[in-house]
Amino acid sequence: DGFRLDAFQFVAKDTTFPKLPEGYEKDVKNVIKHYGMGPNLHDYLREMNREVLSQYDVFAVSEGAGSTFEDAHNLVDAGRNELQMAYHFEGMSVGNSLEGYALSEFKEVYTRWDSAFAQEGWLS
Numbered sequence: 001d002g003f004r005l006d007a008f009q010f011v012a013k014d015t016t017f018p019k020l021p022e023g024y025e026k027d028v029k030n031v032i033k034h035y036g037m038g039p040n041l042h043d044y045l046r047e048m049n050r051e052v053l054s055q056y057d058v059f060a061v062s063e064g065a066g067s068t069f070e071d072a073h074n075l076v077d078a079g080r081n082e083l084q085m086a087y088h089f090e091g092m093s094v095g096n097s098l099e100g101y102a103l104s105e106f107k108e109v110y111t112r113w114d115s116a117f118a119q120e121g122w123l124s
């Protein structure tokens with residue numbers, strides 16, 4: 001049993017609610033960089049872990065691991081007491097065209113993420 005946290009990287013908002021720079025909306029990575037992984041996110045996750053998750057035999061997986069390997073590691077590093085697992089969406093853009101995709105491109109995306117988590121953390 002456990003919890004899947006969808007779009008969680010947006011729960012800690014900059015309460016000044018800054019506007020996206022012109023053209024940023026055309027690339028979701030820009031939106032994540034601008035609005036995601038905001039102030040207090042890790043404080044909120046540690047509090048949730050301390051007050052709820054650690055009180056039960058449950059598992060927490062994060063949907064959307066941020067925009068970098070470091071973001072994802074910070075969410076699932078066991079020493080930080082936040083979440084147990086994350087999964088990324090970088091592979092979702094592979095093959096999103098009429099031309100299809102090369103298997104090598106798909107493998108390259110997942111090999112990079114798997115390599116980044118080879119020593120610590122748990123990525124699905």
